[in-house]
Amino acid sequence: MLSDSEISRQSPRRPITEVAQSLGLTPHEYHTLGDAKAKVQLQVLPRLAAASCGKFIVVTAVNPTPHGEGKTVTSIGLTQALHALNKKVCACLRQPSMGPVFGVKGGAAGGGYAQVVPMEELNLHLTGDIHAVSSAHNLASAALDARLHHETRLGAAAFAQQSGLTPLNIDPERLLWPRVMDHNDRALRQITVGQGSNNGPEHSASFVITAASELMAVLALSRDLADMRRRIGQLLLAFDKDGQAVTAERLGVAGAMTAIMRQAIEPTLMQTLNGAPCLIHAGPFANIAHGNSSIIADEIALKLADYVVTEGGFGSDMGFEKFCNIKVRASGHAPDCAVLVVTLRALKSHAPTPPQDISAVDFTALQQGFANLAWHLNNVRRYGVPVVVAINRFPQDTEQELTWLQQAAINAGAADCVVSEAFSHGAQGALALAQAVLQALQQPADFHPLYHPEAGLQTSLATLAELGYGAAGVSLSDKAQQQLQQLQQLGADKLPVCMAKTPMSISHDPALKGVPRGFVLPINELRLNAGAGFVTALAGNVMTMPGLGLNPGYLHIDIDAEGNICGL
Numbered sequence: 001m002l003s004d005s006e007i008s009r010q011s012p013r014r015p016i017t018e019v020a021q022s023l024g025l026t027p028h029e030y031h032t033l034g035d036a037k038a039k040v041q042l043q044v045l046p047r048l049a050a051a052s053c054g055k056f057i058v059v060t061a062v063n064p065t066p067h068g069e070g071k072t073v074t075s076i077g078l079t080q081a082l083h084a085l086n087k088k089v090c091a092c093l094r095q096p097s098m099g100p101v102f103g104v105k106g107g108a109a110g111g112g113y114a115q116v117v118p119m120e121e122l123n124l125h126l127t128g129d130i131h132a133v134s135s136a137h138n139l140a141s142a143a144l145d146a147r148l149h150h151e152t153r154l155g156a157a158a159f160a161q162q163s164g165l166t167p168l169n170i171d172p173e174r175l176l177w178p179r180v181m182d183h184n185d186r187a188l189r190q191i192t193v194g195q196g197s198n199n200g201p202e203h204s205a206s207f208v209i210t211a212a213s214e215l216m217a218v219l220a221l222s223r224d225l226a227d228m229r230r231r232i233g234q235l236l237l238a239f240d241k242d243g244q245a246v247t248a249e250r251l252g253v254a255g256a257m258t259a260i261m262r263q264a265i266e267p268t269l270m271q272t273l274n275g276a277p278c279l280i281h282a283g284p285f286a287n288i289a290h291g292n293s294s295i296i297a298d299e300i301a302l303k304l305a306d307y308v309v310t311e312g313g314f315g316s317d318m319g320f321e322k323f324c325n326i327k328v329r330a331s332g333h334a335p336d337c338a339v340l341v342v343t344l345r346a347l348k349s350h351a352p353t354p355p356q357d358i359s360a361v362d363f364t365a366l367q368q369g370f371a372n373l374a375w376h377l378n379n380v381r382r383y384g385v386p387v388v389v390a391i392n393r394f395p396q397d398t399e400q401e402l403t404w405l406q407q408a409a410i411n412a413g414a415a416d417c418v419v420s421e422a423f424s425h426g427a428q429g430a431l432a433l434a435q436a437v438l439q440a441l442q443q444p445a446d447f448h449p450l451y452h453p454e455a456g457l458q459t460s461l462a463t464l465a466e467l468g469y470g471a472a473g474v475s476l477s478d479k480a481q482q483q484l485q486q487l488q489q490l491g492a493d494k495l496p497v498c499m500a501k502t503p504m505s506i507s508h509d510p511a512l513k514g515v516p517r518g519f520v521l522p523i524n525e526l527r528l529n530a531g532a533g534f535v536t537a538l539a540g541n542v543m544t545m546p547g548l549g550l551n552p553g554y555l556h557i558d559i560d561a562e563g564n565i566c567g568l
Contacts, residue, residue, distance in 0.1 A: 001424070004111050005568050007273070008119040014275045023090060023269070023277040024304040030269060033127055036118050039266040040279065040300060042224055048303035054088075055441050056302060056333055058385075059311040060320035061341040062376045063350065063504055063513075065358070068105055069343045070392035070423065074433070075311045076272055077114035077422020078339065078390075081434035082307050083276035084427040090305040091116075091278040092297045094313070095130060095268070096123045097211045097285070099184040099546055102554040107568055113426030116270050116278050120565045129219075130182050130210055130283055132264040136232075136257040137215045141179045143253040144237050144246075145193065148172060152201050168246055172203050174239040176527075182210040186547030208544040211285045215257070217498075217532035219264060220282035220294045221330045228265055229258045231531040245490070247530070267297040274427050277305075286313025287503045288544045290322040290534070295331035302333060314503035316340065316376045321468055324383050325449050326496045326534055334447035337440045338380045338387045339433070340414070342373050344397050344405065350513045359396045366401055368514070373405075374412045375470070375506060375515045381413060382467070384446035388436045389417040393424075415440040457484060457493040457526075457535060464497055465521040469506050474521045480537075483526040487535065492528050501539040508540030 002010070014022075016038045020030050029044040059075040075091060082089040093116065096108035107123035109116045116122050125131070148170045151159045156167040181188070188207035194200035210216060214235060222228035233249035240246055248254040267281035279301055281294040291313030301308040312319025320338065328334050345358040347369035354369075355362045373389070380387045389409040391402060402419055409417035416436040421429030451463040465471040476484065487493045504510035507519050525538040548554075556567035 001112070003566075004109070004115065004119060005564070005566060007113060008109075008115055008117045009564065011117055011273050013117060014271060016269060016271070019271045019275065019277050020269055036121060036270065037127065038269045039127060039263065040269050041266055042296065044300060045224065048300070051303040053302040053333065054306040054308055055336045056298075057307065057309045057337050057339060057437060058320060058323055058335040059309065059339045059341060060316040060376070060380065061314065062346050062372050063315045063317070063506060065346055065349050066104065066504070069341055069346050070111070071311055071341045072108055073110045073112065073114045073423050074339065074341045074390050074392055074420055074430070075309050076110040076116060076278075077420055077426065077430035078433055078437065079276050079278065079309045080114060080272050080274045080422070080427035081430035082309070083272070083274055084431065085434055087307055088305045089276055089307040089309065090301040091272065091276065092293050092301050092308060092310040093278060093280055094293045095126055095280050095283040097130065097209065097283050098124065098182045099209050099211070101568070102548075102557070103184045103546060103552050104549055106553055112423035113273060114422035114430070115273050116280070117273055120568060122270065122280065123568060124565075126280065127268050129264040129268070129281070132260055133213055133216050133219060134180050134182055134210045136260040137180045137210070137213045139257055139260065140235065140237060140248055140251070140253050141177055143251055144170070144175065144177055147251060149194070149200065165252075168250065169240045169242070170238050170246055171241045172201055175203065175205070175237070176239075177235075177237040178206045178208050180208055180210045180213045184209065184546040184548045186545065189543070189545045206545070209285075209546060211283050212288045212544040214529045214532050215261075216282060216284045217289055217529060217534075219261065220284055220290070220292060221327070221532055222265065223295065225258075225262070225265055228261065229254065231533070232257050232261075235531040236528055265296065267294065267300065286319035286322060288500045288542060290326045290498050290532075291319035292323050292327045295327060295333070298331060298333055315506075316379045317469060317506050318503055320380060321450065322498060324447075325451065326498060328447070328449065329496060330533065334445070335385050336445050337437055338385045339437060340373075340376055340380060340387050340389045341392055342389060342405070343392050343394060344401055345394065347373055347405075352514065354513070359394065361398055361401065363401065363404070366405065370405070370408055371515045372506075372513070373409065377409065377412050377414055379468075382450070384448050386415045386440040386443045386445060387413075388433070388440050389414045390420045390433050391417065393419050393421050415443065453494050453496050457487060457495070457497070460497050461523060461537060464499060469521060470515065470517055471507065471521040472518050474523060476523045477525070480523045480526050487526060487528060490528070492530065492535065496534045498529070498534045498536045499539055500536055500542045500544070502542070
């Protein structure tokens with residue numbers, strides 16, 4: 001079989017203008033960037049305001065293995081299959097971060113014969129949205145440190161006289177805004193800045209990966225440019241020495257940050273291998289952020305297409321949960337159907353004693369690990385949404401194991417369970433999945449969120465821990481308890497929760513496989529994301545800046561004699 005990049009390069013593509021026209025965009029509602037991608041302008045939204053919405057399909061998964069289980073492949077394969085059935089469909093996906101691209105997981109364009117193309121452009125830079133987020137975020141960091149430097153150097157009275165600005169009296173011990181970059185770099189997790197004469201004051205700082213930036217969440221959750229400007233102004237950067245919030249608006253940097261982000265708010269239009277339209281926008285990770293693409297892309301797609309396929313990052317305990325409890329509240333668009341992706345090897349890895357080779361035939365491990373799928377199936381159904389289980393088939397999978405898993409999933413409450421071979425066969429390999437989804441969409445959905453933020457943050461945390469993960473309870477560290485009191489004083493304790501935890505387990509502990517029970521969910525820290533409109537709760541040992549492993553992906557990436565990218 002050809003490599004992903006070879007398949008992408010050799011596939012025939014429709015002109016992006018033709019893709020835009022087939023979706024229902026008029027020529028003045030987008031601008032092309034070459035013949036492979038286009039930026040969709042927000043002026044399309046007023047025209048579509050009165051239009052009815054299509055069906056909304058969200059793709060989620062069981063807890064994955066470290067290399068991923070093919071959720072994006074399944075999302076794109078489903079989109080391609082619906083397109084092959086002459087359905088008007090559009091996919092809405094996140095932009096890949098270069099951290100995973102050059103790390104372990106690789107790109108996020110799908111794979112095999114279920115791809116967004118050209119995959120090299122999608123995985124590397126695209127239209128620069130992530131770079132815009134990084135630049136705007138780091139402008140706030142630079143502005144904060146510069147203000148602290150000048151006020152410290154001159155004193156409040158001289159600063160006010162020379163600058164004409166009101167001193168902010170920033171507390172250097174309560175700076176909250178890190179710096180960001182779109183690469184995995186563990187050396188930057190904890191740093192010291194301001195060293196040397198005329199560079200200070202010296203203080204500790206940190207970097208997080210751009211996908212974890214609150215500004216990325218703002219991009220994904222904004223409804224339009226004015227809403228993004230308002231949210232950026234609310235970003236909490238620090239506190240002053242009187243305990244008052246120093247926001248981006250108060251620092252005077254919100255307008256410039258928005259100017260940098262002005263074009264990033266426009267979704268990027270691309271296409272799948274068989275020419276189905278796909279909107280790429282925003283890129284938050286689900287383990288450290290809310291893990292979903294933008295509500296602007298959803299709104300455009302739902303108004304133009306009859307079926308919209310999107311995905312939430314990692315398992316249903318992560319991206320799907322945040323889709324339902326954060327994103328739906330911001331967008332007003334609830335899912336009509338869910339697809340739950342599973343692989344035989346993922347379930348075998350959740351057996352009490354996982355086999356050394358999770359790709360080998362092992363009925364005992366499969367049957368034991370099935371409990372993880374059953375939990376995720378019940379978890380999605382808890383939100384009142386019909387669920388189709390998609391088994392992403394790998395070459396070594398046997399018919400006996402696949403047949404057993406299909407029947408077991410249906411017995412556990414799935415609307416249907418089908419084998420998807422989108423990776424190997426593209427649209428044709430996902431036709432059965434598409435038919436199952438169309439059938440499930442005939443069932444009425446009765447969507448309801450898991451918790452109601454109005455009850456207060458402590459109640460939301462307890463509900464999410466106990467009902468959302470099956471924990472016996474939740475435990476707040478001393479630091480988290482103090483932060484909860486601060487949030488209550490700020491009137492910010494009635495926001496949704498964005499849980500930052502491991503994706504490898506339903507719990508906070510990656511070593512707890514299958515369906516953990518009786519554990520207490522530890523909350524180490526609570527962070528107010530006032531612009532995004534949620535509170536991030538850090539459960540367990542969570543890294544917001546990944547590191548590169550022993551054998552990172554960049555070792556295999558190069559260009560050939562013709563200048564084509566290989567190894568991606």
